[in-house]
Amino acid sequence: MTWNWRAALAVIFLLAAGTASASAEPSITVCEDNDMRGRCVTLRHGVNNLRDWGISNAISSFRINSGAWLLCNGVDFRGDCRRFTNSVRNLNGTPFQDAVSSLRPVRRDGSGSERSAIVIYERTNFRGRSWVFTDDIANLAALGLNDQGSSVRVLGGTWQICRHSGYRGCYTIREDIADMRAVGLNNQISSIREGYRGPDDWDGPGRPGGGRGAEITLYRDSGYRGPSRTIRYEESNLAAIGFNDAASSLRLSGGRWQLCSDSGFRGRCVTVDGDVGNLADWRMNDSISSVRRISR
Known part of the structure; x- marks a missing residue:
């Protein structure tokens, strides 16, 4: 058998290109005219109302640069919605010709619902x-969107919005927030992620898959109820994330943590190494102003 090195190289290059495409950030280019002509806009995030971008009901073709995308002919992902993995050079004859009003990428890892x-x-x-x-x-800075956002709407699922990159200083939400000042995060969102991984799902050091690390989640009400904040390393002033003197229970995903009554880890401090369903038992109910991890 004759070894065709040119053909082998071609296969290698194609495989490398496919791998790069699969791991690339979602990106789509939408154009006003057929065959990718006219005014075009490239997006790396979804838009729930394209009117705000001046291209609502004006799209005749699109090119998917990476990822899979959900296109809808109603705002807020209502109406006729379809998932696309390939570019379309002419939308004529489809329900989307000059009718796309909202679009968003489909989650890359295949988990979760398209409604999340x-x-x-x-x-x-x-x-x-x-x-x-x-x-x-x-890191939202990679998209040019660091420390922006004054309100948040949840279209599905449970999400963490975080004050710092790398999912640090997080607040877990399941419903809309009309004014981020209410949770101390107005124009301060630097990272986001879907879902909350509780203690049983923790994948930090000492567990298979490692890498996320120990976290503490503070809850406003006893019994792990009410609004919450998740902290990975430390928070020297809980007022900065809108949770000063507000915690009544907490859960840990590992490590030992110090809880202090004053900011800067001062005042009365106690150390916990497990969940606390009612902080009144520790005489710390509605009295925590700073927290930090002191060991893994």
């Missing part, structure tokens, strides 16, 4: 331009 998404708005009360996300984003 979070919308970040630049202004309070869900006004102004918006950005729709279906995937975890460890």
